[in-house]
Amino acid sequence: MGGVITRRNHFHPTFLFFTFLCFLVSGFAFSADTLLSTHSLSGDQTLLSSRQLFEFGFFTPGNSNKWYVGIWYKNIPNRTYVWVANRDKPLNNSSGIFKISNQSIALLDQANNLIWSSNQTKVSNPVVQLLDTGNLVLTEADGNDQYLWQSFDYPTDTLLPDMKLGWDLNKGLDRYISSWRSAEDPAAGDFSFKLENRGFPEFFLWGDQGKKYRSGPWNGQRFSGVPEMNPTNSMSFDFVINKDEVYYTFHISTKSLYSRLTVTSSGQLQRYTWIPDSQVWNSFWYAPKDQCDNFMQCGPYGICDSNVSPVCKCMSGFQPKNPQAWNLRDGSGGCFRKTNLQCTNDKFLHLRNMKLPESSTSFVDNNMNLKDCELLCLRNCSCTAYANSNISSGGTGCVIWVDGLLDMRQYAEGGQDLYVRLAASEIGNGRSVGALIIGIAVGIAVLLLGIVGCFVWKRKRLLSECKEENAIHERSQNFLLNEVVISSKKDFSGEKDKDELELPLFDFATITTATHNFSSENMLGQGGFGCVYKGRLVEGQEVAVKRLSKTSGQGIEEFKNEVRLIARLQHRNLVRLLGCCIEMDEKMLIYEYMEHRSLDSVLFNKAKSSLLSWPRRFNIVCGIARGLLYLHQDSRFRIIHRDLKASNILLDGEWNPKISDFGMARIFGGDQTEASTRRVVGTYGYMSPEYAMDGLFSMKSDVFSLGVLVLEIVSGNKNRGFYHSNGELNLLGHAWRLWKEGKGLDLLDTSVGNSFSSSEVLRCIQVGLLCVQEQAEDRPTMSSVVLMLSSETATMPQPKTPGYCLGRNPFETDSSSGKQDESFTVNQVTVTILDAR
Ligand SMILES: *[C@@H]1O[C@H](CO)[C@@H](O)[C@H](O)[C@H]1NC(C)=O
Ligand SMILES: *[C@@H]1O[C@H](CO)[C@@H](O)[C@H](O)[C@H]1NC(C)=O
Ligand SMILES: *[C@@H]1O[C@H](CO)[C@@H](O)[C@H](O)[C@H]1NC(C)=O
Ligand SMILES: *[C@@H]1O[C@H](CO)[C@@H](O)[C@H](O)[C@H]1NC(C)=O
Ligand SMILES: *[C@@H]1O[C@H](CO)[C@@H](O)[C@H](O)[C@H]1NC(C)=O
Ligand SMILES: *[C@@H]1O[C@H](CO)[C@@H](O)[C@H](O)[C@H]1NC(C)=O
Numbered sequence: 103m104g105g106v107i108t109r110r111n112h113f114h115p116t117f118l119f120f121t122f123l124c125f126l127v128s129g130f131a132f133s134a135d136t137l138l139s140t141h142s143l144s145g146d147q148t149l150l151s152s153r154q155l156f157e158f159g160f161f162t163p164g165n166s167n168k169w170y171v172g173i174w175y176k177n178i179p180n181r182t183y184v185w186v187a188n189r190d191k192p193l194n195n196s197s198g199i200f201k202i203s204n205q206s207i208a209l210l211d212q213a214n215n216l217i218w219s220s221n222q223t224k225v226s227n228p229v230v231q232l233l234d235t236g237n238l239v240l241t242e243a244d245g246n247d248q249y250l251w252q253s254f255d256y257p258t259d260t261l262l263p264d265m266k267l268g269w270d271l272n273k274g275l276d277r278y279i280s281s282w283r284s285a286e287d288p289a290a291g292d293f294s295f296k297l298e299n300r301g302f303p304e305f306f307l308w309g310d311q312g313k314k315y316r317s318g319p320w321n322g323q324r325f326s327g328v329p330e331m332n333p334t335n336s337m338s339f340d341f342v343i344n345k346d347e348v349y350y351t352f353h354i355s356t357k358s359l360y361s362r363l364t365v366t367s368s369g370q371l372q373r374y375t376w377i378p379d380s381q382v383w384n385s386f387w388y389a390p391k392d393q394c395d396n397f398m399q400c401g402p403y404g405i406c407d408s409n410v411s412p413v414c415k416c417m418s419g420f421q422p423k424n425p426q427a428w429n430l431r432d433g434s435g436g437c438f439r440k441t442n443l444q445c446t447n448d449k450f451l452h453l454r455n456m457k458l459p460e461s462s463t464s465f466v467d468n469n470m471n472l473k474d475c476e477l478l479c480l481r482n483c484s485c486t487a488y489a490n491s492n493i494s495s496g497g498t499g500c501v502i503w504v505d506g507l508l509d510m511r512q513y514a515e516g517g518q519d520l521y522v523r524l525a526a527s528e529i530g531n532g533r534s535v536g537a538l539i540i541g542i543a544v545g546i547a548v549l550l551l552g553i554v555g556c557f558v559w560k561r562k563r564l565l566s567e568c569k570e571e572n573a574i575h576e577r578s579q580n581f582l583l584n585e586v587v588i589s590s591k592k593d594f595s596g597e598k599d600k601d602e603l604e605l606p607l608f609d610f611a612t613i614t615t616a617t618h619n620f621s622s623e624n625m626l627g628q629g630g631f632g633c634v635y636k637g638r639l640v641e642g643q644e645v646a647v648k649r650l651s652k653t654s655g656q657g658i659e660e661f662k663n664e665v666r667l668i669a670r671l672q673h674r675n676l677v678r679l680l681g682c683c684i685e686m687d688e689k690m691l692i693y694e695y696m697e698h699r700s701l702d703s704v705l706f707n708k709a710k711s712s713l714l715s716w717p718r719r720f721n722i723v724c725g726i727a728r729g730l731l732y733l734h735q736d737s738r739f740r741i742i743h744r745d746l747k748a749s750n751i752l753l754d755g756e757w758n759p760k761i762s763d764f765g766m767a768r769i770f771g772g773d774q775t776e777a778s779t780r781r782v783v784g785t786y787g788y789m790s791p792e793y794a795m796d797g798l799f800s801m802k803s804d805v806f807s808l809g810v811l812v813l814e815i816v817s818g819n820k821n822r823g824f825y826h827s828n829g830e831l832n833l834l835g836h837a838w839r840l841w842k843e844g845k846g847l848d849l850l851d852t853s854v855g856n857s858f859s860s861s862e863v864l865r866c867i868q869v870g871l872l873c874v875q876e877q878a879e880d881r882p883t884m885s886s887v888v889l890m891l892s893s894e895t896a897t898m899p900q901p902k903t904p905g906y907c908l909g910r911n912p913f914e915t916d917s918s919s920g921k922q923d924e925s926f927t928v929n930q931v932t933v934t935i936l937d938a939r
C-alpha cells in the first residue's frame with residue numbers, strides 16, 4: 103500500500119531518519135485507510151481509501167488561509183472536495199489534530215480546543231475508516247460492519263453515488279446538501295437542496311429568498327419535474343419511501359465513472375461527470391434550466407410552457423388575475439376561475455405532459471386506481487385536481503390536491519396526465535391545453551394577451567384612423583411592444599412615402615367570414631396574448647388573425663400608434679402585418695399566413711427535419727441574419743428583438759424565414775447601444791451571459807441568440823436540454839469541441855443528407871461560434887455577420903470560448919500549478935516524511 107503522508111522534493115537522509123524515529127515514537131503504524139483510536143492525523147497526513155479513490159485530510163481551499171478537514175477525489179488534479187467536517191468552524195492554521203476521542207471523532211486545534219466532533223457513539227474499540235465510496239465511517243474494530251457514525255449522514259454540498267438524500271425517520275435525520283459560500287469558503291451558503299417530506303414528497307432548491315426550484319414528486323420512474331431523467335447503462339436512480347426512510351439516491355455501475363450532484367455557490371443544482379480524457383468536470387444536467395423552472399413563475403393555477411412566448415398561460419376555465427402585469431409578461435399573479443366550483447356537479451379538465459403541482463398538502467394512496475381517485479376527489483369539495491401517483495405500468499395509485507395548484511408547467515414531451523376540477527359549465531367548450539399549444543408558434547408574432555376570440559372582418563382600405571399621422575410619445579410601457587423604451591421622440595410624419603404608412607383597416611364582418619365565425623377548426627393557437635385563427639379572404643388570400651385581449655387596458659390611440667410602428671418595419675425577413683381591426687373594445691391584428699409555420703416545428707421534428715435540405719437551411723440562416731440586420735441598423739429605429747429563437751422564426755411556402763414576435767422588443771434611440779432591465783425576460787438557452795446574469799441587453803445579445811440559432815439549424819439539435827449520447831457537453835460546448843478538433847462537419851444534422859457545401863457549413867459554424875463568444879465585444883455586428891455569410895472570401899477571426907458553456911473548456915491547458923496541484927502530483931513515494939514542525 104502506498105504511503106500516505108507524502109511530500110515531494112528532497113529526501114535527505116536525516117529526514118528519513120526523523121520519519122523512522124517518529125514512527126517509533128508515536129507508534130504510528132497505520133493502514134492507509136484506517137485510523138485507530140491510538141493514532142491521530144495532523145499536518146500533511148491523510149487517509150487514503152483502499153482503491154485510492156478518495157483521500158481524507160487537512161486542506162485549505164483556494165487562496166484562503168483557513169484550514170479544514172475533508173474528503174476529496176484522490177485522482178483529480180484540481181481538487182474537488184466532496185465533504186468538509188468543520189465547514190462552519192475553520193482552523194486558523196494547519197496545526198490541528200484529528201483523532202478518535204471520547205467515543206467520537208474529534209478535531210482539535212493546537213491548544214486542544216474542540217473544533218468539531220461527530221456525535222458520541224457507544225463504541226468499545228473504535229476505528230475510523232475511509233471507504234472507496236467516499237464515506238468516512240466510525241466502526242467497531244472487530245469487523246462488525248455497522249457504521250456507528252458516517253459522513254454520508256452529514257453531507258456538505260455534494261451527493262455521491264449510493265449516498266442517501268432525505269430522511270431517516272427513526273433517527274430524525276434530515277440529510278440535505280447545501281452550497282459552499284464561495285469557492286474558497288465551505289461554510290454553508292445560501293442555497294440548499296432538501297426533501298420536503300409532507301404530502302407527496304419532493305425536493306426543493308432553497309435560496310436566500312425562499313424556494314427557487316422544485317423537483318416535483320417521484321412518479322415511480324423519475325421526478326415529475328425532470329422529464330429528461332432516464333437511467334442509462336451506467337447510472338440509475340432510486341427513490342425509497344417506507345416507514346423508516348424517505349430518500350433519493352443514485353448508483354453508478356461503472357466504478358471508474360465519477361459522478362456527483364452538487365449545489366453550487368451560485369445556486370444551481372449541477373450533476374457533473376468527470377471526463378478523464380480532457381480532465382474536466384462536465385455538466386451533465388442542471389437545474390433550474392429555464393424560466394419555467396423558477397418556482398411559481400406563473401403563480402397559482404398558471405401553467406408555464408417554455409416553448410411558447412409568453413411562457414405563462416391560464417388553462418381553460420381560468421383567466422389572468424392581473425392582466426396588466428400579464429401583458430408585461432409577468433405571470434406571477436397567476437390565474438383565477440371564471441366560474442366557481444359547484445362541488446357536487448363538477449367535471450375535470452384533462453391536461454397532458456404536465457409537471458405535477460406543488461404537493462406538500464396533497465394526499466396519496468398508492469392502492470387506488472384512477473377511477474376511484476376521481477371519485478375521491480369529487481367527494482371532497484376542497485379537492486382541485488387528481489392524478490396517478492405512479493406512472494409505471496400504465497399508471498397506478500392516486501394523488502389528490504386540495505386548494506391552490508402551484509408551480510405547474512407543461513412539457514412538449516414527458517410529464518404526465520393531470521385532471522383539474524372545473525365547474526361543469528366550463529367543460530365542453532374548452533379544449534385541453536395540450537392540444538392548444540401545438541398551434542401556438544404558428545404564423546404570427548406574439549404581441550399581446552387575451553383570451554377570447556375575435557370576429558369578422560370586411561376589408562376596408564385606408565380608413566382615416568389608420569392613416570392619421572401621429573407621433574409616438576415617450577411612454578414607459580405599452581402593449582404591443584411591451585416594455586418599449588423610446589428614448590428620443592420619434593416623429594413618423596417625416597419618413598418615407600405615405601403609402602407605407604397606410605395600414606388597411608378591416609371590418610368585423612370580413613373577419614368573421616374569413617375565419618368561419620372563429621370556428622375551432624380555424625384556430626391555430628392560443629396563449630396569454632389571445633387566440634390566433636387562420637382565415638381566407640374573399641379574394642383568396644390566406645391570413646392569420648390574432649384577436650387581442652379586451653383587458654389589455656390600452657387606448658385605441660396607443661394601439662394604433664404601435665400598429666403603425668410595426669407596420670413600418672417592412673422587410674422580407676420580418677413577418678408582415680397586413681392590417682388591423684378595431685371595433686368597440688375589440689382589437690385584432692391581421693398578418694400574412696405562413697404555410698410552414700415555425701422553424702422549431704420542422705427543425706426539431708425528426709419526421710420533418712429532412713424537409714430542410716442544406717440549401718434551405720443556409721437560406722434560412724442568411725434570411726434571419728438579414729432580418730436582424732434590418733432591425734439593428736437599417737430601419738430608422740434601432741430595435742433589439744430580445745427573444746430570437748426557433749419558435750419565433752416562421753417559414754413561408756418557399757421556406758423563407760421571417761422573424762416574428764416583437765412582444766419583447768425594445769427600441770433604442772439613435773445613439774443608445776445598451777440598456778438593462780430588472781426583470782429578465784426571454785428564453786434560456788438563447789440568452790447571452792450578460793443578459794441572463796446582469797439583465798444587460800444590447801444588439802450583441804441578439805447576436806448571441808442568433809449564434810445559438812445558427813448552430814441549432816446546422817445541427818438540428820436544441821441548445822437547451824441538449825444531451826450528447828455520452829452525456830458530454832451542451833450544444834455550444836459540443837460545437838466548440840468539434841470545431842477545435844477540426845471536425846466541424848460532424849456537427850451537421852444527418853437528416854440533411856449528402857448534398858451540402860462543406861465550405862458553407864463550416865462558414866455557418868464559424869459564424870455561429872463567433873456570435874456566441876463569451877465577451878459581448880468579441881461578437882461581430884450584424885453587418886459583418888451578413889458579410890461573412892454571403893462572401894466566400896471574407897476573412898473571419900477564429901472564435902473564442904463560447905459563453906454559457908457549462909462544461910468547461912477542455913482545451914485550455916492548465917499551466918498554473920498551485921499548491922493544490924503539488925500535493926497530488928508526486929505520490930508514488932512509499933516512504934513518508936513528517937513535517938519537522
Ligand atoms: C479548479 O476548480 C475551481 C472550482 O471548482 C475552479 O474555479 C477553477 O477554475 C479550476 N481550475 C482549473 C485550472 O481548472
Ligand atoms: C482564528 O482566529 C480568529 C481571529 O484571529 C479567532 O476569532 C478564532 O477563534 C480563531 N479560530 C480558532 C479555531 O482558533
Ligand atoms: C496556529 O494557531 C494557533 C492559534 O490559533 C497558534 O497558537 C499557533 O501558534 C499557530 N501555529 C502556527 C504554526 O502558526
Ligand atoms: C465526552 O462526551 C460527553 C458527552 O458529550 C461529555 O459529557 C464528556 O465531558 C466528554 N468527555 C471528555 C473527556 O471530553
Ligand atoms: C449530532 O447530533 C445532533 C442531534 O442528534 C445533530 O443535530 C448533529 O448534526 C449531529 N452532529 C454530528 C456532527 O454528527
Ligand atoms: C410504481 O409502480 C411500479 C410497477 O407497478 C412498481 O414496481 C414501483 O415500485 C412503483 N413505485 C413506487 C414509488 O411506488
Ligand SMILES: *[C@@H]1O[C@H](CO)[C@@H](O)[C@H](O)[C@H]1NC(C)=O
Binds near residue numbers: 483504
Ligand atoms: C379533503 O381532503 C383533505 C386532504 O386529504 C382533507 O384534509 C380534508 O379533511 C378533506 N375534506 C373533506 C370534507 O373530506
